[in-house]
Amino acid sequence: xxxLGIVTTQSSAEPTRRDFLYIATGAVxxxxxxxxxxxxxxxxxxxxxxxxxxxxxxxDLTPIAQGxxxxxxxxxxxxxxxxxxxxxxxxxxxxxxxxxxDPETDQARTxxxxxxxxxVTGICTHLGCIPIAHEGNYDGFFCPCHGSQYDSSGRIxxxxxxxxxxxxxxxxxxxxxxxxx
Amino acid sequence: xxxxxxxxxxxxxMKWLEARLPIAGLVHSSFIAYPTPRNxxxxxxxxxxxxxxxxxxxxxxxxxxxxxTPETTLAFDSVERIVRDVNYGWxxxxxxxxGASMFFIAVYVHMLRxxxxxxxxxxxxxxxxxxxxxxxxxxxxxxxxxxxxxGQMSFWGxxxxxxxxxxxxxxxxxxxxxLWGGYSVGNPTLNRFFSLHYLLPFVIxxxxxxxxxxxxxxxxxNPAGVEPKTEKDTVPFTPYATLKDVFGMSCFLxxxxxxxFYMPNYLGDxxxxxxxxxxxxxxxxxxxxxxxxxxxxxxxxxxKLLGVVAxxxxxxxxxxxxxxxxxxxxxxxxxxxAKKFFWGFVATCLLLGWLGAKPAEGIYTVLGRxxxxxxxxxxxxxxxxxxxxxxxxxxxxxxxxxxxxxxKVGKAVAASIAVLFAFGVTLGGGSTAKxxxxxxxxxxxxxxxxGPFGKYDRAQLQRGFKIYKEVCSNCHSxxxxxxxxxxxxxxxxxxxxxxxAIAAEAQIKDGPNDAGDMFERPGRIADTFKSPFPNEQAARxxxxxxxxxxxxxxxxxxxxxxxxxxxxxxxxxxxxxxxxNYIDALLxxxxxxxxxxxxxPDGSFYNKWYPGHSIKMPPPLQDGMVTYDDGTPQxxxxxxxxxxxxxxxxxxxxxxxxxxxxLQVMIFLIILSGLLYFTKRKVWAxxx
Numbered sequence: 001x002x003x004l005g006i007v008t009t010q011s012s013a014e015p016t017r018r019d020f021l022y023i024a025t026g027a028v029x030x031x032x033x034x035x036x037x038x039x040x041x042x043x044x045x046x047x048x049x050x051x052x053x054x055x056x057x058x059x060d061l062t063p064i065a066q067g068x069x070x071x072x073x074x075x076x077x078x079x080x081x082x083x084x085x086x087x088x089x090x091x092x093x094x095x096x097x098x099x100x101x102d103p104e105t106d107q108a109r110t111x112x113x114x115x116x117x118x119x120v121t122g123i124c125t126h127l128g129c130i131p132i133a134h135e136g137n138y139d140g141f142f143c144p145c146h147g148s149q150y151d152s153s154g155r156i157x158x159x160x161x162x163x164x165x166x167x168x169x170x171x172x173x174x175x176x177x178x179x180x181x
Numbered sequence: 182x183x184x185x186x187x188x189x190x191x192x193x194x195m196k197w198l199e200a201r202l203p204i205a206g207l208v209h210s211s212f213i214a215y216p217t218p219r220n221x222x223x224x225x226x227x228x229x230x231x232x233x234x235x236x237x238x239x240x241x242x243x244x245x246x247x248x249x250t251p252e253t254t255l256a257f258d259s260v261e262r263i264v265r266d267v268n269y270g271w272x273x274x275x276x277x278x279x280g281a282s283m284f285f286i287a288v289y290v291h292m293l294r295x296x297x298x299x300x301x302x303x304x305x306x307x308x309x310x311x312x313x314x315x316x317x318x319x320x321x322x323x324x325x326x327x328x329x330x331x332g333q334m335s336f337w338g339x340x341x342x343x344x345x346x347x348x349x350x351x352x353x354x355x356x357x358x359x360l361w362g363g364y365s366v367g368n369p370t371l372n373r374f375f376s377l378h379y380l381l382p383f384v385i386x387x388x389x390x391x392x393x394x395x396x397x398x399x400x401x402x403n404p405a406g407v408e409p410k411t412e413k414d415t416v417p418f419t420p421y422a423t424l425k426d427v428f429g430m431s432c433f434l435x436x437x438x439x440x441x442f443y444m445p446n447y448l449g450d451x452x453x454x455x456x457x458x459x460x461x462x463x464x465x466x467x468x469x470x471x472x473x474x475x476x477x478x479x480x481x482x483x484x485k486l487l488g489v490v491a492x493x494x495x496x497x498x499x500x501x502x503x504x505x506x507x508x509x510x511x512x513x514x515x516x517x518x519a520k521k522f523f524w525g526f527v528a529t530c531l532l533l534g535w536l537g538a539k540p541a542e543g544i545y546t547v548l549g550r551x552x553x554x555x556x557x558x559x560x561x562x563x564x565x566x567x568x569x570x571x572x573x574x575x576x577x578x579x580x581x582x583x584x585x586x587x588x589k590v591g592k593a594v595a596a597s598i599a600v601l602f603a604f605g606v607t608l609g610g611g612s613t614a615k616x617x618x619x620x621x622x623x624x625x626x627x628x629x630x631x632g633p634f635g636k637y638d639r640a641q642l643q644r645g646f647k648i649y650k651e652v653c654s655n656c657h658s659x660x661x662x663x664x665x666x667x668x669x670x671x672x673x674x675x676x677x678x679x680x681x682a683i684a685a686e687a688q689i690k691d692g693p694n695d696a697g698d699m700f701e702r703p704g705r706i707a708d709t710f711k712s713p714f715p716n717e718q719a720a721r722x723x724x725x726x727x728x729x730x731x732x733x734x735x736x737x738x739x740x741x742x743x744x745x746x747x748x749x750x751x752x753x754x755x756x757x758x759x760x761x762n763y764i765d766a767l768l769x770x771x772x773x774x775x776x777x778x779x780x781x782p783d784g785s786f787y788n789k790w791y792p793g794h795s796i797k798m799p800p801p802l803q804d805g806m807v808t809y810d811d812g813t814p815q816x817x818x819x820x821x822x823x824x825x826x827x828x829x830x831x832x833x834x835x836x837x838x839x840x841x842x843x844l845q846v847m848i849f850l851i852i853l854s855g856l857l858y859f860t861k862r863k864v865w866a867x868x869x
Contacts, residue, residue, distance in 0.1 A: 018863055025856040029427075032849055039269035043244055048266040052665045052707035063695070 056181030058173065061117070069133045071122060074180045078122040078130055079168055080141075080154075081178070088139055088152035089115055095151065102164045106153045109167050119178065120154040121168050126161035141165065187214055211397055216415035217422045218403035219868060220584050224294040225401070226429025227287050233430050234284040235389065239382050241277040242326075249329065251375035253368045256331035257456040261661050261734070264835070271835045272441070272842070279440040281323050282448045285471035287433070288316060296502075297523050299511030300402040306503040308395040311388055313499045318385045320496075323469065325378040331371065332453030333463050339366045339374070341466055345479075348489040365459065405583040406511030407576055414580035420864050428857040435850045442843025443633060443755045451740035451760070454832075455730075464792075465540065473537030474530050478556065480541045481549030491553065498560045505560055508568035515574040522563050529555040622741050623766030623790055626822060628758050630829060633844065636837050637830050640811060642673035645827025648807050648820055650683075653732065656724060656798075658712035661733035662831055665706040671837040672830055680706050687711040725784050727797040736760035736825065736832040760832070761825040766790045768821035771800040 046054075054075040061081065064070055069082035084092075092106040110118060122141075124131050129145035136142030137158065138151035148159030155164040170180045188206035190196045199206055248267050250259040263270040292312070295301055301309035328339045343360045347353040362369030400409065409415045416422070440447060448470060452463045468476050475492050482488035498505075513520040533552050539545045577583040629638045646667070649659070664684035667675045675683070684704035689711060692699035704711065714720035720728040740759040743751055751757075767790045775787035775794070785795040802820045809815055813823075830836070 021856070021860055021863060025853075025860045028849075028853050028856055032853060035849075039272050040240065040244055042268040043247075043270060043273060045268055047248075047262070047268065047270070048665075048669075049262065049663070049707070050266075052663065055705060055707055 054181070056179050058177055058179050060177055062176045066116070072180070074168065077168075079180060080118070080120050080122040080133060080165075082118040082120075082133065084116050084118055084152060086116075091139060092151060092153035092155075095153075095155075099157075101156050102162070104153075104155060104164055109153050109155075109164075111172060114172055114175075117178075118152070118154060119167060119170050119180070120165040122165065124148055124161055125156065125163040125165065126159070131165070211393075211418075212423070213417065213419040215397060215418040216400070216409065216412075217418050218401055218409055218414060218580050219416045219421075220403050220405055220580050221401065221422070221425070222404055223425075223429055224290065224298075225403075226426050227291040227294065229426035230287045230430050230433045231284070231291055232389065233433075234280060234287055235382065235386060238277065238280050238284060239386070241273050241280060242379070242382065244273055245277055246375075246379060249375075251329070251372050253331060253371055253457070256329065256371060258661070260330045265661065265666075271839060275441045275445040275839075277326075279437065279445060279448060281326060282440070282469070282471065283433070283437045284319065285323065288319060289471075292316065292499075293527060295402075296526075297513045297520075298402055298404055299406055299506070299508075299513065301503045302506070302508075302511050303503065304399045305395075305402060308392065308399060309503055310500055311392040311395055313496070315385055315388050315392060316499075317496060318381055318388065320472065322378060322381040322385065323471065325374040325381070327469055328371065328374045329378060330453060331457045333455045333457060333461075334450045334453040334466075336366060336457035336459065337462055337466050338468060339370060342468075343370075345489050345492070348486040350486065402511060403580060403583075404512060404514065405577050405580055406515070407578075407580060407583070410579050411581075416868050421868060424857065424861040424864050428854065428861045431850060431854040431857050435847065435854060438843065438846050438850060442839055442846060444752065444757060445839070446737060446757060447752060451738055454734040454738035467538055470534065470538075473535075474533035474556075475537075477533040477537035477549050478553045480537075481546065481553045491557075495556060498557070502560065502564075506564040506568050508571065508573070510573040510576065515576055516567070516571055517574065518571045519564075519567050522559060522567065525555070526559045529559065622743070623759075623762045625756075625758065625762055626765055626825075628761055628826065628829070630826070630836055631758055632755055633840060635840055637672065637826065639674050640813075641823050641826045642830050643675065644809055644811070644813060645823040645825075645830075646673055647809075648802070648824040649732075649827055651807050652801055653824065654710075654713060656713055656720075656729040657732045658714070658729075659710040659733050659831060660712060660731050662710045663706065664704060664708055664710065666834060668706070669834070672834055673827070677706075684708060725797050729798065732828055732831065734832045736764060736829040738832075739763045758829075761829045763790065764825040764828055765821045768802055768824070769817055 057072070057074055059070075059072055059081060061083070064081065064083045066083050067085045069080055071078045071080055073079070089106070095106075097103040097105065106115075109120075122130050122133075124143040124145065126143065126146055126148050129143050131141035131143040131148070131150060133141055136149040138149055140152045140154060140157075141150040143149070143159065143161065146160050148161035149157050150161075150165055151157050153164075154167075156162070168180055170178050173179050188199070188203075188209035190199050190205065195205055198204070245263060248259065248263045248270065250256055260274070264274050265271075267273075295309065295312070324338070324342060328335045343357055343366065346356045346360065349356065358364070360370070361367065362373060403409075450467060455463075467473075475495055478495050479488045479492040482491050508516065508519070510516055513523050529552050532548070533556065536545055536549045536552065541549070577586065629636060629641070649657075664680050664687075667673055667683060668677045668680040684706050687704035687708070687710075688701040689704045689708050690699055691702050694700055714723060717728050737760050741763060742748075743756075743759075767788060770789040770791070772787045772789060775781045779787065779794065781787055782795055785797055786799055787794055788796045802817055802824075804817050805815045807815065807820060813819060833839075
């Protein structure tokens, strides 16, 4: 804008200097209006206490027997923690990637040495309903809303959902305890 | 908004639309081609400023409602969560709270302008009456909004104002019960006030549309008070009036921003930072400043019903103004006597406002009655009589003539400034004498966070926290703070690991676990500071019947009066440190032996600065009590200052961000106002 000002004063024509004043005023006002909108947009984002409450949580795995699962909540989302049977693990590992809509190996979705533990976010990737565990044709999850079916690794096999159930960030702090987040 | 539009669209799409819905034509004839008198002065920009303030209040209000909880046990904390945790929440809240005051400042200027220039006279009676209705709606909205934060003043203001209706014979009590939705002000009251506070601004907006409609039918009045006759008397609304209005709005925003960013608590009451307590009434119940003149009228009448009638009458009398003043000459410029009485009326309103903030006793009651009489006399005696007997000056032939004879206007402005100044000096003289009678105030300390560039001293906040942890936290809670706040920017800025370690030292009650039992675990940074007592009753029992107050907002909830001239200077020097000064003085204000004749109850201590001097808290700090690792002197004055700073941060964790953004906004607005001024001058150069 400074450069523009120099050019117009050099041309020393009265109307252009006036035009410059109008443009400068309009531009400054527009910048101010745009900046003033930001706080009103930003306030919609999660506030500091919500973010702080989304800190990692620890879950004790000892009460979960083989073939059972629990649902815990992290950041308001249900997380399935499933202690899979050897049969379920075998099915998940043996499924060829070519059969999958969203190809991903079972190894990539579990932690080495703890292959029996499946930890997935229990939210259907179609439209956000909660799939039911141990139901459906693939020994995994079945979503009652629109019929999506996931296998024992939480991968989409059938129905309208486009993607596998996501694996949340987690790690084993001991053999019987995980930290989610 | 009146008559067929001269708008001729060129664009085919606009032509198509105009034939079906002539909205562009409506906008064109109302806000572009609309002829406006060319001699309007800056007092006429307040209409636009008011429209802007209504928009600001509605937008910020809608946003605040997204985060606010209208429930008695949660309302106070939800407001604090907005200020502390919501992104820019402190800004939005300050905008809305200070915005209410700005709205009223602008409306008072707007009303007085109408009064001075006779804008209520035929054919503008309906326009004026619609304005009075807007003002009444604003008062109701402002009052209900002030109740929502659910502090002490909210609660007791609601109680006192709703009780006004109990003055009516036979039906009074039933009306009050109806308003409350219970046997006292409580949750149903808060809920309905929230609902109505959300509704009424839209009703105001609707009446504003009628107000503007009526304005555009009759046309604007002007400083000369003669109607435009030829085209030479007017200029098109755009760009002339538009630019002048925008320049006025920009200047008003500078004034408004001063309060938002630098003096957010100047116009509020410290007591409203104490959560509502139905068992304790604050020592002085004072409404917001914009109701004070009417509050003074209410109190000056010794009869309950008549007081209420007088208070409502003071506003309702405005509705009859067009018929009370029947003088044909509109503008006070040509009414030498009416002009003098007008300024007398302004002084009366200001003095009533001042009296409304004073206790209702002694000389104040007498003055209150005198000025209440003056207020009503202006409308019911002065104006009707003047309109019959006053010899008015000759009016200019036309507005164009008025513009040519401009020198006189400068004189009039100078005269009004002189009147205001004289009035200020008189008032100043009067109350300095009064202020001297006041009890001594705590000494003002140097605070690093004072002034426009103020910042907290990190080391001082860390030392203050240490004192809180080792001493204060044995009895006082800090319920509005979480351990994470200790590591946030703008505070003591402990490292995240330090904050985690501090949190882990506390045992926090959690649960129930899978077995249904509550259990204790080490604190996390998302946890709230652990309270020393499980509930208020336990706190009371352990402390000789007086529960130690929560300290989260102590530095904003404690204040002292500054006296008349001082409180005006405070506005310019940005003095807001009454709270820390008080805390600092209190901690050092213990005296082993009370003064002669002071009867100290058992189990209490004498403190020079505590209201009433008898405090249940034993002297909490002594020299050398807390060990400082950074070589700072371990003395009581140093401790007091450090802990007062820490508590200021606890009460206002975003103070640094507020002042930083304030500087940017101020610089921006001053540049914008300058540019607008020159643009406006360039545009108006053609019109003169």
